[in-house]
Amino acid sequence: MKIQELNISLNQQNYLEAIYELCVTHGHAHTKMIAESMGVRMASVTEALRSLSAKELINYEVRKTITLTKHGEDVARELAKRHKIISDFLHQILGCSMQRADEAACRIEHVIDEKLKDRFAEFVQFLKKESEQGEDLIGKFQKSYQDMLERQNG
Amino acid sequence: MKIQELNISLNQQNYLEAIYELCVTHGHAHTKMIAESMGVRMASVTEALRSLSAKELINYEVRKTITLTKHGEDVARELAKRHKIISDFLHQILGCSMQRADEAACRIEHVIDEKLKDRFAEFVQFLKKESEQGEDLIGKFQKSYQDMLERQNG
């Protein structure tokens, strides 16, 4: 899916993902839940809901519970996939903490396209396989990185 | 340098980089050159110049040539560094074309922080060294990725 060509702003993508997560965990979403998960005020959510609704990504009627349309769900699922691939790379390979990997993935997922995402995914898989079969490359890198940090800081 | 804490928007960062590149290649920058290199209208550039100037990142007076302040140059140089590290990773390791690597780096450079940039840089160095000293890992990955694409497409 070519999300970049769908004319959905980065913020709208973030709202969509938040709503997707809430729908997965609670079956639906509400203004307040979304506001809390995004760290914004409810008034901001209401506006975002209007634009997502205009783009037919969510089912939204004033003062009713919010769900994703089929299209919205497809987009959200694709974003979630990108997020996972990137955060796995950052955490499992580069060795960032889960939290840092997650935060960075939130930002990177919107700016990589389908093909780049696939390359990342394949690369993570490749390195894991290599590390299992032969020398533990991933561990070797992470150790060398830690050593370097220690040399730098004291 | 913690660019994320400097309160410079992504677009302003892009303008700063464009101006930096133009200053490197031409010694200074003009509204029209910037507009062309950014793909926007001159009127948009003028506004961006005002905000960059307000933040003391550029030396700007109406209808005079534009240069970077010391601070602006520091920020721009740091952004250029991030750009290079990311595009090297995407091109040399993941195997994207130069052009695609460059385009993606333009977007990613703004959303990674100092520490993540360092990890990327170290990782690229590590893999290159490993690939030189032992088995050609990078080549092996790129070959396996190409093979996979061929299997998929025909």
Add this chain to the structure above:
DNA sequence: GGATAAAATTATATATACCTAATAACCATT
């Protein structure tokens, strides 16, 4: 040196994305 072209700026408008404050709707309890 005046006409014209190019470059830059201003004025005005649109869209996104956030905020606070005010209001409206819903619901829960008595």
Add this chain to the structure above:
DNA sequence: AATGGTTATTAGGTATATATAATTTTATCC
């Protein structure tokens, strides 16, 4: 069914980032 609390929306304001159209300034060229 009135009241009070929670949730949601509207109204109005700010900031960014773009655009077009009009104007102003600067440069060029006969």
